[in-house]
Amino acid sequence: MKRGKGMKFVGDSRISAEKTSYYPKDYSEYPGRTEAFWPNFLLKEWLAGSVFLVGFLTLTLAHPSPLEGMADPTNASYIPLPDWYFLFLYELLKYEFASGDFILIGILGIPGLAFGALLLAPFLDNGPGRKPRQRPIAVSMMLLALASVVWLTYESASAVDWESRAEANKPIPESDVTIDVDHPGYAVYEASCMSCHGGELEGSAAAPSLIGIEYSAEEIADIAVNGLGAMPAGLFTGSDEELQQLAEFIVSVNESAE
Amino acid sequence: MLQKIYDWIDERVDVTPIWRDIADHEVPEHVNPAHHFSAFVYCFGGLTFFVVVIQILSGMFLTMYYVPDIENAWKSVYYLQTEVAHGQIVRGMHHWGASVVIVMLLLHTLRVFFQGAYKKPRELNWMVGVLLFFVMLGLGFTGYLLPWDNKAYFATQVGLEIAQQVPFIGDELKVLLAGDENIVGAQTLTRFFAIHVFFLPAILFALLAVHFILIRRQGISGPL
Secondary structure (H helix, E strand, C coil): CCCCCCCCECCCCCCECCCCCCCCCCHHHCCCCCEEHHHHHHHHHHHHHHHHHHHHHHHHHHCCCCCCCECCCCCCCCCCCCCHHHHHHHHHCCCHHHCHHHHHHHHHHHHHHHHHHHHCHHHHCCCCCCCHHHCHHHHHHHHHHHHHHHHHHHHHHHCCCHHHHHHHCCCCCCCCCCCCCCCHHHHHHHHHCHHHHCCCCCCCCCCCCCCCCCCCHHHHHHHHHHCECCECCCCCCCCHHHHHHHHHHHHHHHHHHC | CHHHHHHHHHHHHCCHHHHHHHHCCEECHHHCCCCCHHHHHHHHHHHHHHHHHHHHHHHHHHCCCCCCCCCCHHHHHHHHHHCCCCHHHHHHHHHHHHHHHHHHHHHHHHHHHHCCCCCCCCHHHHHHHHHHHHHHHHHHHHHHHCCCEHHHHHHHHHHHHHHHCCCCCHHHHHHHHHCCCCCCCHHHHHHHHHHHHHHHHHHHHHHHHHHHHHHHHHCCCCCC
């Protein structure tokens, strides 16, 4: 008894107290070699998913996700770029017919038309045939849109020098260093080193940071006099006592930064 | 013992029909890559969902460290990236997953489009799918700001300027997103965080549920 009087329920619920055993559906009405979803096909999906996951994790391990320096709203020279899947929209706005006085065509007209048509595709392409050859207009419009997106993305991405961009915007952790300006070595540092190594030893385009270096005071004194790598010898001009103070100052800043 | 627990629950809740509805259906030959290798194109939808699950899980773990305020957002991401054990991998999964999910979505959309699988009676499910695509793009746009590095900041500024140029509602739209008429700052970050973590995922889950219920209800489209 499926409904009506005489049905018994569990408590005051609407769940039938009479257990009817559940028979799996008869698949004979479907043509071809069908397969049960559970558990046969799910196991295969699981395998496909595992292979996909291995590939995905390999990508993740091989390419650590990028992080640029902390946002600096006063940076006027930064050239903004969206994530790659928005590049085609970004590139579109560079065309004359989609910018300036015609900006609405660029931000609403063309994308609205394209995505609106995508949303309403079943109603625009409402013939009975499903094969691509039976609906040449829909298929050719999609191919055209696809080619435009690929072309715009390529145009946008190929104009960017990604490596130098990443190099120029490396993240620099904010230093916790405290510069003791009363240290006798500070004045020496100011006179001989600051113009290249910066006011907080943070380095510059001309010279590396002096924080996090693993040299002893003697080695630092030696480098100050004799140079190292791109740093020429003879930049330090002072007495031996000042040299000693300078080396101690740099070591003390390094210790405070740890 | 397990059977007894199951029976005890089943007597009260009658779960068997529910779970039979989900699991007990047959997979036709034409979508089974074991029979026709070209049927691997039917995997794209499932793989999209798989990446979405990766995004949800990795995102949940990211929020354990991420701090949505302009002083600490970048620092917390930097800390996660450099100091936390496996932090780089979890953030990497979320970062690359955001790109991979767009790729898989595109492939899935193209598969459905070129097979004409959106035709009657599946028009509604196609539209739900396109809305899912839009939600995913929204998640990409809002998530891009959260690390609060230079590329995030300036890209969002451009995005908001574009939103402002929409006729009639442009200014309101920008204030709604940025929290201020002129400043892209603290308010913008918290709003984008809320949209990225609460608003859009809520819409995403609802649309995904509809998407899946409709698939189970209508079945997969037949062979071409």
